[in-house]
Amino acid sequence: MSIAIEPGAGAPAATAPQAGAIKVTMILSGAVFTLMMVFGLIMRAAQGQWIELDPALFYQILTAHGAGMVGTAALSGAAILWYFSGRHVVLTAGIFWAFLCLFLLGVVLILGAIFIGGFGGAWTFLFPLPALSGGAWEAGAAAAFMLGYVAIGVGFLLYYLELGRQIHARYGSLVRALGWNLILGREDDNPPPPTIVAAAAVTIFNSIGIILGAAVLIASLVHLLVPGFEVNALLAKNLIYFFGHVFINASIYMAVTAVYEILPEYTGRPWKSNRVFALAWNAVLIFVMAVYWHHLLQDVVMPPWMLVVGQLVSYFSGIPLIAVTAFSTFLYVRGSKMTWDLTSSLLVLSVAGWSVGSIPASIDGMISVNKVMHNTMWVPGHFHTYLLLGEVAMAFGFMAWLVRGKTISEMGTLDRAAFGTYLAGAAGFVTVFLFSGAASIPRRWAVHYEEWLTHDRIGTVFSVLVVLATLVFVVRFVTRLGRNED
């Protein structure tokens, strides 16, 4: 079955703001996602002792995989948000290109730091590890890694300044764009659409995260180059995890706008902002910043009330997501007789994966559980769930939509096989991680005991499926880019 999309049916008139820049960004994102997945496959195969990998190289690949995946998730999320925000506000193309150039500069510095300088201190650059390499890398390599982050941070800052400026110009204030008029029951002749509500929230919390992240990066750089300048380690850890937590969450909150803007084309029901939706996003704005303490539950010197807040907000932060986006998606899809092509399948999967991924996250956010599980495979299990089955699926769904044309058709054989392979591979891959965590297998270890190899090898097989399906998605996207719209 196939149907033709007519303007005005469901979604806003399908304009294509800065589509060229967005397509270039998505090509880059797809290529880096694939490469980083191959890195992940290599690590799992090495842990399973199917291939030999020098432990020093393992930690370099681990660092590249972490930084590369977080960066690419953010890049693809930013491209999606920029594209759909462009339907509601006029954005300056030059700022996006500057953002992309700074991002690529950062990537070059980071890759150089890792594969030329030998930096292997993980993507979290946790103080004082970059300065205490034990001879594995020089201070210059760690400095190049952090300068790469600074370049990416500056790029994102420009991005949010432009986004925030245009939203402010259009709506008069960010709180109006956050839907406060809807919340307070005031009349608003121009209520913000869901994409703008999301854009306003992400602009606020990620700008704060980037400014604080820049402070700790520069302080760490000063310490690296002038070791006499000490940094308060606990404060540095707080700032790093605030920045890191907010940044990776922002990538999903940016990418979810693809669900708000694209799914209505399939369901025929426009996704509109209402009081509950606005309340949920305002709650997200607070929760995403207040929950980062759940990363520090093993730091016994932290004030206890902060850890308690971290645990409580971990419970609460799932509610706006599950109650609004996931539940709304279910309602929109239910009874809509929508056509299941690659785009709609991946987008619905992404909402489901994101929601499911929040459950192991909430479990790990409990102090009593975290004491046992924090340094196990449980943690990569939960974040791979909401990234692989959440953000990355949103990005692939958006890519499929960009080259879909005006006609919606049921999935062909290849699409169906690729989607099924991706779903089976990703679900199996994260399940193995969670089982490994429950079996107390530690994370971030290059060399595994004999008893753990079965887990690693099953995980490796599933990761091969993920890589294969991803290759199909990316190659399909690139080959269809040049085609005329049907």
Next chain:
Amino acid sequence: MKMMGLTVLAIAEAVALRGGTIESPIQHVLVQMPLLALAGMVGVHELRIRQYWAIPFLLLALTTFLFWMLPRNVDWALTPAGELAKYISLPLLLGLPLRLCWPRLGPILRGFLKANALSMLGVLGFLYTHAPIRICNSYLVSAQQDLGFAFLYLAAALACLWALPVLFGYPRWLPDAAAGCIKCGA
């Protein structure tokens, strides 16, 4: 004329603080130095420059700012030669060019400079509160730590000052000119 009066007042207050600057780095770095820069800003409040001067003036202001951020220069500013340099350079090479170039800068660049100022205040707070050595030889370690916390409080205050109008919109009771003033960050 009113602006010239304010300039003289700012310089007079800065001079009157001479004694306090020897005792407290907060009075020196966060009161006297900003007053001197403010004197330069207020003195040229009505003047306008051509667009092509904006970036050179900005670079001049930033260079001067960076020079006086260095702790050894804060020490030097308490010597007679350094004091003279401070009284001349902060109004003329920081306040004046910053005020003249600011309205000519694009909104993204202004936003970037503000965000960068907040980050750098955070970095200074980081360093001054935890440095195991005296960064400025003229001040006690305890005074240095106080200065570090003052940097953090200032960062928080400026973040609120700059973010509130963006979050909640510009107050309607402000005249247009004042709103423009907030928008340009003056």
